[in-house]
Amino acid sequence: MSAVYIEAPMAAARHSQGGNAVVNLQNVKHAEILRAAGVSKVYPDGNVRALSGVNLAIRRGEYLAIVGPSGSGKSTLLNLLGLLDEPSSGEICFDGQPITRLTQLDRVRARKIGFVFQSFHLLPMLTAVENVQVPMFEGDLGPKQRAAKAAQLLAAVGLEHRAHHLPLRLSVGERQRVAIARALANDPVLLLADEPTGNLDSQSGAEILELFARLHRSAGITLVVITHSAEVAAQAQRVISVRDGRIESDVPSAGRGEQAGSNERLSS
Ligand SMILES: Nc1ncnc2c1ncn2[C@@H]1O[C@H](COP(=O)(O)OP(=O)(O)OP(=O)(O)O)[C@@H](O)[C@H]1O
Numbered sequence: 001m002s003a004v005y006i007e008a009p010m011a012a013a014r015h016s017q018g019g020n021a022v023v024n025l026q027n028v029k030h031a032e033i034l035r036a037a038g039v040s041k042v043y044p045d046g047n048v049r050a051l052s053g054v055n056l057a058i059r060r061g062e063y064l065a066i067v068g069p070s071g072s073g074k075s076t077l078l079n080l081l082g083l084l085d086e087p088s089s090g091e092i093c094f095d096g097q098p099i100t101r102l103t104q105l106d107r108v109r110a111r112k113i114g115f116v117f118q119s120f121h122l123l124p125m126l127t128a129v130e131n132v133q134v135p136m137f138e139g140d141l142g143p144k145q146r147a148a149k150a151a152q153l154l155a156a157v158g159l160e161h162r163a164h165h166l167p168l169r170l171s172v173g174e175r176q177r178v179a180i181a182r183a184l185a186n187d188p189v190l191l192l193a194d195e196p197t198g199n200l201d202s203q204s205g206a207e208i209l210e211l212f213a214r215l216h217r218s219a220g221i222t223l224v225v226i227t228h229s230a231e232v233a234a235q236a237q238r239v240i241s242v243r244d245g246r247i248e249s250d251v252p253s254a255g256r257g258e259q260a261g262s263n264e265r266l267s268s
């Protein structure tokens with residue numbers, strides 16, 4: 001398996017991101033990558049109040065776990081933090097900008113944020129390496145560069161030998177890893193994952209955890225992970241507990257969360 005240093009391509013991609021439509025995001029490095037201020041979410045369908053008055057600031061490079069009972073509002077919160085949905089009231093700021101003021105929100109989301117869905121959402125008719133390339137169509141890479149980068153990302157998650165398999169011909173853990181490789185396709189500054197180890201056996205779950213730890217250390221990526229697993233929460237630096245749509249506690253992890261280092265291999 002070829003070793004992949006993720007830091008260099010990520011840094012290069014960040015610096016090469018051109019375009020002029022994104023408000024003040026190109027060179028700004030806010031210490032806070034995300035802020036939720038007085039955020040509430042009411043789903044019109046059934047008039048469900050899923051979140052109430054949530055205040056939360058996430059610093060660049062943090063590794064944060066979100067825990068809480070089923071139905072407490074974790075996925076709702078992650079969708080809002082990932083700019084996939086809008087709050088009913090309150091404000092979400094990404095990189096210092098209220099998202100309501102961002103032009104081309106889709107572009108910001110595609111280029112800066114990776115999202116790992118609990119149920120993967122892989123396209124069934126595309127192979128692993130093709131699935132990983134899907135988000136790259138938002139970017140500036142040509143076909144050969146896209147294919148090469150997707151192969152590199154699959155290698156980074158230990159799946160180069162499954163590159164041409166359709167999702168149906170992959171194990172659940174392998175699908176999850178393809179979904180993670182896809183989430184990294186555009187070198188996001190922020191990776192959000194909704195119960196990424198929830199469907200996995202302990203071995204596959206441990207591999208994903210190791211991958212997240214390496215990503216955090218080597219790329220300085222900001223990680224926000226919803227989990228029911230004590231191991232995942234222990235690996236994070238900070239644990240937010242959500243209950244009945246509110247943040248019940250926000251504490252440093254009792255585990256071994258570590259600050260970002262440099263140049264660590266994703267695979268070897
Ligand atoms: N699209 C929707 N329309 C209406 N109600 C919704 C919708 N999505 C979620 N809800 C409701 O909002 C509440 C919070 O849901 P959410 O999915 O955020 O919970 P969760 O903490 O992620 O739960 P789980 O651990 O089971 O995934 C629940 O009561 C849920 O039924």
Ligand SMILES: [Mg+2]
Binds near residue numbers: 074075076
């Ligand atoms: Mg959920």
